[in-house]
Amino acid sequence: MPRGRAHLAFELGTLPGWVAIGATLHVGRTSLVIFTGAYTVASLFLSPDLDLARSDPARRWRGARFLWRPYAALFRHRGMSHSPLLGPLTRILYLAAIGAGLWFVLREVVGLPSLQPVTWHLALPVLAGLYLPHLLHVVLDRAVSLGRRAGLHRG
Numbered sequence: 001m002p003r004g005r006a007h008l009a010f011e012l013g014t015l016p017g018w019v020a021i022g023a024t025l026h027v028g029r030t031s032l033v034i035f036t037g038a039y040t041v042a043s044l045f046l047s048p049d050l051d052l053a054r055s056d057p058a059r060r061w062r063g064a065r066f067l068w069r070p071y072a073a074l075f076r077h078r079g080m081s082h083s084p085l086l087g088p089l090t091r092i093l094y095l096a097a098i099g100a101g102l103w104f105v106l107r108e109v110v111g112l113p114s115l116q117p118v119t120w121h122l123a124l125p126v127l128a129g130l131y132l133p134h135l136l137h138v139v140l141d142r143a144v145s146l147g148r149r150a151g152l153h154r155g
Helices: 004-024 029-045 056-060 062-074 086-110 120-149
Strands: none
Touching: 004 029, 004 056, 004 120, 029 056, 029 120, 056 062, 062 086, 086 120
């Protein structure tokens, strides 16, 4: 399988092309900025390889890395975490559960206000930005696996 740096280079290297496609399709500037932010965060911090206790994405979390240990224990490597549809959803729901727990505690302790609903015009570029790097990661993994099985790559 490709190393984490190869995945990151591939994902971030294609980002300008995705933004150019969005601009060509007349996607609004705000949506493109939101997409770019979500895509970058997903590439750096929400890789499918968070299911490994020791991975480049896990190391990028630095002191908060411990948050991903239960996730790594729950999902075997290249299992559900690498599923095209369910992979990002597992990480989104995992972070949402942590965030909801933290928000609930802070709301009770310091009286945080209620959360406001997210509108689809904001949610869609976020979801696209979270899913696309994941799909590229999985495609690269599968392409390298197929290449190795076909004898095109060694090592």
